[in-house]
Amino acid sequence: MKVVVIGGGAAGLGAAGAAQGASPDAEIVVYTEFEDVAYSPCGIPFVHGKDIDSFDRLFLATKEQYVQSGIDVHYETTVEAIDPTAKTITVAGEGVVSYDKLIIATGWLYGDPGVPGSDLGGLYRVKDIRRAMEWDKVLDSTKSAVIVESGFIAMEMTTALRHRDIDVTLVDPGAWPMSDVADPEIVEPVRKSWEDLGVDMQWGNKVTAFRGADTLTHVETDQGDVQADLAIIGTHKVPNNPLAKAAGIKLGSTGGIIVNARMETSIVDIYAAGDCAEIPHGVSNVPLQGLSGSHAYAQGKTAGVSAGGGDREYRPVYVPWGMLAGEWMLGGVSFGETTATALGLNFVTGIANGITRARYYPGVKPITVKLLADPESRRLIGAQMVGGEGIKERADFLSMMTRTGITVDEIANMENVYSPAIGALNEPIAVAAQNLLKEL
Amino acid sequence: MKVVVIGGGAAGLGAAGAAQGASPDAEIVVYTEFEDVAYSPCGIPFVHGKDIDSFDRLFLATKEQYVQSGIDVHYETTVEAIDPTAKTITVAGEGVVSYDKLIIATGWLYGDPGVPGSDLGGLYRVKDIRRAMEWDKVLDSTKSAVIVESGFIAMEMTTALRHRDIDVTLVDPGAWPMSDVADPEIVEPVRKSWEDLGVDMQWGNKVTAFRGADTLTHVETDQGDVQADLAIIGTHKVPNNPLAKAAGIKLGSTGGIIVNARMETSIVDIYAAGDCAEIPHGVSNVPLQGLSGSHAYAQGKTAGVSAGGGDREYRPVYVPWGMLAGEWMLGGVSFGETTATALGLNFVTGIANGITRARYYPGVKPITVKLLADPESRRLIGAQMVGGEGIKERADFLSMMTRTGITVDEIANMENVYSPAIGALNEPIAVAAQNLLKEL
Numbered sequence: 001m002k003v004v005v006i007g008g009g010a011a012g013l014g015a016a017g018a019a020q021g022a023s024p025d026a027e028i029v030v031y032t033e034f035e036d037v038a039y040s041p042c043g044i045p046f047v048h049g050k051d052i053d054s055f056d057r058l059f060l061a062t063k064e065q066y067v068q069s070g071i072d073v074h075y076e077t078t079v080e081a082i083d084p085t086a087k088t089i090t091v092a093g094e095g096v097v098s099y100d101k102l103i104i105a106t107g108w109l110y111g112d113p114g115v116p117g118s119d120l121g122g123l124y125r126v127k128d129i130r131r132a133m134e135w136d137k138v139l140d141s142t143k144s145a146v147i148v149e150s151g152f153i154a155m156e157m158t159t160a161l162r163h164r165d166i167d168v169t170l171v172d173p174g175a176w177p178m179s180d181v182a183d184p185e186i187v188e189p190v191r192k193s194w195e196d197l198g199v200d201m202q203w204g205n206k207v208t209a210f211r212g213a214d215t216l217t218h219v220e221t222d223q224g225d226v227q228a229d230l231a232i233i234g235t236h237k238v239p240n241n242p243l244a245k246a247a248g249i250k251l252g253s254t255g256g257i258i259v260n261a262r263m264e265t266s267i268v269d270i271y272a273a274g275d276c277a278e279i280p281h282g283v284s285n286v287p288l289q290g291l292s293g294s295h296a297y298a299q300g301k302t303a304g305v306s307a308g309g310g311d312r313e314y315r316p317v318y319v320p321w322g323m324l325a326g327e328w329m330l331g332g333v334s335f336g337e338t339t340a341t342a343l344g345l346n347f348v349t350g351i352a353n354g355i356t357r358a359r360y361y362p363g364v365k366p367i368t369v370k371l372l373a374d375p376e377s378r379r380l381i382g383a384q385m386v387g388g389e390g391i392k393e394r395a396d397f398l399s400m401m402t403r404t405g406i407t408v409d410e411i412a413n414m415e416n417v418y419s420p421a422i423g424a425l426n427e428p429i430a431v432a433a434q435n436l437l438k439e440l
Numbered sequence: 441m442k443v444v445v446i447g448g449g450a451a452g453l454g455a456a457g458a459a460q461g462a463s464p465d466a467e468i469v470v471y472t473e474f475e476d477v478a479y480s481p482c483g484i485p486f487v488h489g490k491d492i493d494s495f496d497r498l499f500l501a502t503k504e505q506y507v508q509s510g511i512d513v514h515y516e517t518t519v520e521a522i523d524p525t526a527k528t529i530t531v532a533g534e535g536v537v538s539y540d541k542l543i544i545a546t547g548w549l550y551g552d553p554g555v556p557g558s559d560l561g562g563l564y565r566v567k568d569i570r571r572a573m574e575w576d577k578v579l580d581s582t583k584s585a586v587i588v589e590s591g592f593i594a595m596e597m598t599t600a601l602r603h604r605d606i607d608v609t610l611v612d613p614g615a616w617p618m619s620d621v622a623d624p625e626i627v628e629p630v631r632k633s634w635e636d637l638g639v640d641m642q643w644g645n646k647v648t649a650f651r652g653a654d655t656l657t658h659v660e661t662d663q664g665d666v667q668a669d670l671a672i673i674g675t676h677k678v679p680n681n682p683l684a685k686a687a688g689i690k691l692g693s694t695g696g697i698i699v700n701a702r703m704e705t706s707i708v709d710i711y712a713a714g715d716c717a718e719i720p721h722g723v724s725n726v727p728l729q730g731l732s733g734s735h736a737y738a739q740g741k742t743a744g745v746s747a748g749g750g751d752r753e754y755r756p757v758y759v760p761w762g763m764l765a766g767e768w769m770l771g772g773v774s775f776g777e778t779t780a781t782a783l784g785l786n787f788v789t790g791i792a793n794g795i796t797r798a799r800y801y802p803g804v805k806p807i808t809v810k811l812l813a814d815p816e817s818r819r820l821i822g823a824q825m826v827g828g829e830g831i832k833e834r835a836d837f838l839s840m841m842t843r844t845g846i847t848v849d850e851i852a853n854m855e856n857v858y859s860p861a862i863g864a865l866n867e868p869i870a871v872a873a874q875n876l877l878k879e880l
Contacts, residue, residue: 010865040798043860051861057800294858294865317855324861331857360483360497392863393833396856400837403855404846415757415843416836417771418734420483421491421764423832425450425734 001026003307006079007105008032010293011274014300015103016071022308030073035130037073042293044132045153048139049160055133082247084267101269101307104244105300108275108290111235113148117210125233126153142166145230146219148207150177154234155325162197169200169226171207183336186370186384193326237290239276252278256289261313263303271307273299282316282403283334283381284343320399322392329391332384333399340372347372347381350436354428356389358420365389369432375440378407394429408433441466443747446519447545448472450733451714454740455543456511462748470513475570477513482733484572485593489600495573522687524707541709541747544684545740548715548730551675553588557650565673566593582606585670586659588647590617594674595765602637609640609666611647623776626810626824633766677730679716692718696729701753703743711747713739722756722843723774723821724783760839762832769831772824773839780812787812787821790876794868796829798860805829809872815880818847834869848873
């Protein structure tokens with residue numbers, strides 16, 4: 001059996017490894033347009049910000065390791081077409097290549113800003129490590145930058161550019177950072193820490209044009225011009241699906257490939273995984289696309305196991321998320337009040353301000369937890385947090401609570417570790433749940 | 441209504457506050473033998489170790505704050521007897537005092553080492569803050585110390601004394617540290633870090649006598665004499681129940697007061713909470729006593745609400761625990777293989793070695809997660825972890841998984857946050873569950 005994977009990111013390589021695990025004798029071929037696989041693109045903003053000393057640190061495995069593992073990776077190779085009837089693909093420079101199982105993992109692109117000058121020099125779309133290495137040299141002589149919309153990577157770049165002492169103006173149509181997943185009182189400390197870092201934040205503003213001769217000199221916005229020799233494009237991720245669309249594979253409302261729990265597409269023997277696919281949200285049933293690298297990797301593994309003849313299912317997602325934002329950690333599960341209201345969901349909230357260790361213990365950090373619950377079922381529908389430590393672990397916990405439908409009553413009565421150096425007497429998740437119960 | 445509380449620790453004060461909340465007009469009186477209430481005894485080892493600069497930092501509230509809140513605390517006052525028929529107590533210096541509801545929160549004492557010389561000078565039982573202030577001066581001139589058994593506080597004292605450059609010999613009858621809750625491969629890094637700190641560890645050894653004229657000069661053990669001018673008594677907690685016993689209140693197999701879910705004892709209008717009570721373990725149904733301060737506080741609140749006429753229940757415990765141990769954080773839920781085997785439970789295990797952030801991100805720490813599950817129900821019965829961060833939050837999570845019976849299958853498929861600065865691509869809890877599934 002021959003399994004062909006298009007895409008060398010987290011989903012593609014997860015799929016290749018899992019297909020090999022499920023079907024050890026299968027021939028596994030991966031096509032990628034890029035020079036590299038098996039590095040961590042999520043680390044790029046932190047190298048730009050000098051938190052990590054070298055791009056080399058981001059590589060997880062060498063090309064030799066893939067050769068040795070028996071996965072045949074074709075680098076800098078473009079797949080031009082899929083023929084589902086013949087079960088072949090057309091590869092630039094290789095011609096027609098057959099497959100028994102095909103896994104599409106073509107990922108995402110930044111959404112087109114849709115304004116004049118979007119193809120000008122000086123517009124940086126953070127994504128590929130080789131381009132990042134080139135851009136990092138550009139940053140050495142960059143004086144001022146505009147961040148166009150506050151997506152996850154763009155938010156990390158905001159902090160990184162300030163660490164490089166570059167003047168930063170953030171232009172976002174939202175009323176506050178991360179407005180689709182977090183509420184204003186939760187992101188307020190982050191906003192404040194960017195203010196303290198000297199970022200000029202223009203919320204409720206929109207870029208209308210990128211201007212310059214060959215390369216950017218200024219950005220026009222609804223609220224006036226901003227001088228900048230660099231723009232970081234932080235628009236929403238859109239699925240990279242021209243190939244799938246041309247092959248007649250069914251796409252959904254997000255433009256992502258529709259898949260079932262086995263990651264099968266609408267066409268037999270073709271699977272999809274990662275940011276090119278869409279997955280239903282566990283709470284709202286609304287299809288989502290553009291999730292995290294861990295989602296892409298898990299979807300890839302499911303697609304690989306399925307393609308390899310094994311049995312694995314991927315389920316609706318509850319989307320725990322988290323990040324370093326300014327001087328804070330920010331995170332949560334599912335969505336905030338804005339999205340819940342837009343979806344017409346009925347909900348009550350509970351919030352708690354707590355601490356991460358005993359009040360007197362060195363390194364203690366503040367933490368705020370906000371929970372949203374359905375008043376009928378008393379189950380969580382979302383959570384948000386801001387704090388100094390323990391955000392990722394709590395987001396994982398609350399994601400599992402949301403998925404399994406553990407009630408707020410149960411969460412309010414949770415047991416928690418108390419030990420001065422590592423945890424406070426009162427767990428803020430429990431207190432937020434207790435406060436939410438008072439509203440029920 | 442008059443609510444009388446005997447004991448000014450976490451359970452007693454939790455009870456007093458909760459009784460006042462449930463019954464705002466009630467008269468609330470607290471009796472304590474000590475000079476203080478509302479401080480954190482758990483912080484004492486860290487002040488001794490100079491991690492925290494002053495004992496004053498451990499106080500949470502002033503005596504005035506209690507006066508203002510309307511809770512009448514009688515300090516340095518001994519309750520001598522309880523008369524359940526007359527509904528009175530006898531108080532030294534006050535005479536007979538009546539109650540409508542009585543809450544017993546008399547806490548714990550260190551178990552008697554049961555060897556000659558146990559009343560000698562130089563034996564330090566870490567517990568009360570005033571005594572700790574006195575002992576801290578003694579530590580300035582202490583050259584060598586023996587730690588007698590490796591209870592939680594004694595383990596923290598081991599590290600603290602090394603921070604003070606005192607020679608430390610640890611004598612414990614167990615084969616490795618924390619042998620009743622953790623397995624050897626989990627505590628091995630802790631053992632190693634104590635070795636690196638220069639602690640002389642004598643596992644499988646037992647103190648047979650404390651020797652000296654007035655004050656300690658050496659300790660006799662099964663394996664020979666140890667010179668020491670100080671001994672830290674780290675024996676198991678025993679419930680402090682002479683009062684309850686004399687009053688005819690029913691005690692259980694641990695010596696703890698038997699309570700129902702409302703924290704009612706065998707005698708009407710008498711409640712108990714904290715380390716003087718015993719609570720069934722959720723997995724084994726075996727009664728437990730000597731839990732953490734957060735358990736005592738939660739039990740106190742339940743007793744207080746019940747006594748105040750409100751409705752609240754305390755449930756069997758799954759006992760998430762955690763601590764700083766040597767250079768590591770150690771934690772878990774329920775128990776390890778030793779106790780599971782002793783209880784005759786059938787189980788399988790899964791272990792994973794992971795990391796807490798992206799491999800390349802500054803501050804990344806190793807973490808090992810070990811899970812025990814029942815092969816029939818596929819539910820967790822215990823967990824243990826050692827690592828550098830995120831131990832408390834994961835113990836809370838795994839405790840909730842154990843309590844609610846979420847299966848290992850579900851845990852193996854959990855979603856997790858991936859963001860380089862705060863979490864790794866693979867969550868070690870999920871990987872441990874995946875490894876456990878391979879054994880099923």
